[in-house]
Amino acid sequence: MSESSPWLLRAGWLALLGGLVSLLLLPARCVYVDAPRSDADPAGTRYACPMFCVLLEERPRDLRCPVCSMELEAVAPGLVLTRGDRERLGFDAVPLERAPLVWRRELYGVLAYDERAQQRLIARVAGTVEVAPAESGGASLAAGEIALELSSPTLLAAQTDYLVAWRAAGARSDNLPEIGSTRDYLNAAALRLADLGCDEAERKTLEARGNGDGRLRLRAPRAGVVVAQRARVGAAVQAGDELLVIADPSRLRIELELSAEERASLARGARAEVRLASGSASVARSARLEWLAPQLDAATQRATARLDFEAGSEIDGAAWLAGRRVAVLFALPLDASGNVLSAERAPEPALVLPSEAVLRRGGRAVAYALSSTGDTPRLLRALPEDGEIAYRAIELELGPEAERAGANDGVRVVVVRALRDVAGAAFAESLDAGVLFARRAAFLLDAQAERSGAPSLRSVSDRR
Ligand SMILES: [Zn+2]
Numbered sequence: 001m002s003e004s005s006p007w008l009l010r011a012g013w014l015a016l017l018g019g020l021v022s023l024l025l026l027p028a029r030c031v032y033v034d035a036p037r038s039d040a041d042p043a044g045t046r047y048a049c050p051m052f053c054v055l056l057e058e059r060p061r062d063l064r065c066p067v068c069s070m071e072l073e074a075v076a077p078g079l080v081l082t083r084g085d086r087e088r089l090g091f092d093a094v095p096l097e098r099a100p101l102v103w104r105r106e107l108y109g110v111l112a113y114d115e116r117a118q119q120r121l122i123a124r125v126a127g128t129v130e131v132a133p134a135e136s137g138g139a140s141l142a143a144g145e146i147a148l149e150l151s152s153p154t155l156l157a158a159q160t161d162y163l164v165a166w167r168a169a170g171a172r173s174d175n176l177p178e179i180g181s182t183r184d185y186l187n188a189a190a191l192r193l194a195d196l197g198c199d200e201a202e203r204k205t206l207e208a209r210g211n212g213d214g215r216l217r218l219r220a221p222r223a224g225v226v227v228a229q230r231a232r233v234g235a236a237v238q239a240g241d242e243l244l245v246i247a248d249p250s251r252l253r254i255e256l257e258l259s260a261e262e263r264a265s266l267a268r269g270a271r272a273e274v275r276l277a278s279g280s281a282s283v284a285r286s287a288r289l290e291w292l293a294p295q296l297d298a299a300t301q302r303a304t305a306r307l308d309f310e311a312g313s314e315i316d317g318a319a320w321l322a323g324r325r326v327a328v329l330f331a332l333p334l335d336a337s338g339n340v341l342s343a344e345r346a347p348e349p350a351l352v353l354p355s356e357a358v359l360r361r362g363g364r365a366v367a368y369a370l371s372s373t374g375d376t377p378r379l380l381r382a383l384p385e386d387g388e389i390a391y392r393a394i395e396l397e398l399g400p401e402a403e404r405a406g407a408n409d410g411v412r413v414v415v416v417r418a419l420r421d422v423a424g425a426a427f428a429e430s431l432d433a434g435v436l437f438a439r440r441a442a443f444l445l446d447a448q449a450e451r452s453g454a455p456s457l458r459s460v461s462d463r464r
Pocket of ligand 1: 049051053054065066067068070
């Protein structure tokens, strides 16, 4: 007795384990349902692997997938959902709607100095740089401040020539004697100095000093900051070399990179709100789109755009500096065809679907319209509590993605410019506002349509 008990226990455990293993190994059909599939599947039924390995037009002898051995499913030719299907799929429906829309995009750009307000200091004589702004750049210069100093043998020669002529003329540069050659020689020497970059003030200093120093002092024509410095202290420069670029710090613009969709939607004159990307306390400024690249960059598929701050948008020099990132917010109304309006107007209602309800591939789009079943289906504007409903692919021509005006809930809708029943006009009613479309389960309905050979996103995007 004391020996048979453990044996019985072991046998019991083994039987239980064996049962479990066979349950796991047997095809699901043998375990749960024993109804043999009839050959009376409706005409047009196709047989699909649930893992999408194969799709067979005719009923095979062996109903297992030749690739993965899972049982093939019979796919009925009609696209019909029972109430049970709807619950199982997490299905819900949304109406095609007419709504006033706002094209809202938050883009990031970089502040840059206005190139039209930049000054370039050019060397007019060959020489060596003796004094230059700090190497780091970004130095501020007052109007008339010496920005750079060159030492130049050519200038020294010109200064010496001038002093000789000046002394010959009696150390005067005005009220010159009527002696032709002396006056002409002095005038020529003064012209040469001016040509090398010495203005009248520099010439007066030279006369007072009485000897040449060969130093050319280049002054900032206006107040600004050094944004580019080509020549460092000790560098040899040639006449015509650009030495410094000085920008006006109060004249900033914004440079943006746009996607193809953004480039297609925006037009010159569009207004935006601009904030510093870091430092949330900054006050927003308003800016206007002044320039758009005519084409997308072939490599990046993006387009450059430039905004100017609007007059009265005071730029605080301490915070708004070139190189800083800014957030640029566009919130522009759409017209009835879903075109972005640059002018400040009330948006016009346009036809839309929630973006979730729309399936896209290769520039094509479909959504699934809901109808009653039967030979003369009617488009649904309300879901029946019970009973079957049918669905079918409708090809869409889309406008931009947008938001409902005033909603500000972040829910994306997409403008529907045109709708076309892919299978050919089958409905008496037109596809307009109020007609219901599948939303959350749209992907699953599309997979089912594809497997049953009905029009689907794949058949639409593979066409042509
Ligand atoms: Zn398979």
